Amino acid sequence: MEVLQTCYDPCCKERAVSVVELGLIQGVKVADNGHDVRVELLLTSGWCPFSTHLLQMIDQNVRAIEGVGEVDTEIVWNTVWTPERMSDSARQKLTLPMAQLLPLRQRRLEREAKEAQAS
Secondary structure, three states: OHHHHHOEOOOOHHHOOEOOOOOOEEEEEEOOOOOOEEEEEOOOOOOOOOHHHHHHHHHHHHHOOOOOOOEEEEEOOOOOOOHHHOOHHHHHHHOOOHHHHHHHHHHHHHHHHHHHHHO
């Protein structure tokens, strides 16, 4: 469902990574009546503090589609989310460029060198 591309995990919203790109959608099923929808959601962790937010957001966005009746969004517990589920696009959006990381590495190395000299 295209509408799920506009649902963002709060942890990844600033990088515009949708629940679909993260691989959080296990499945979408439309009932025989053509109106009722079931969305199966995986969490990146069983301790995800945003699970309620995700359930409500997905439910609200799917329900807003014309012709949709009942929406049942459920967390799937018997499938484990792994980073391999992410799309290439999500990986690119969530990867920091080396140019941003190198100054951080350099500062850490300088700090460690000072600490080593002090001891």
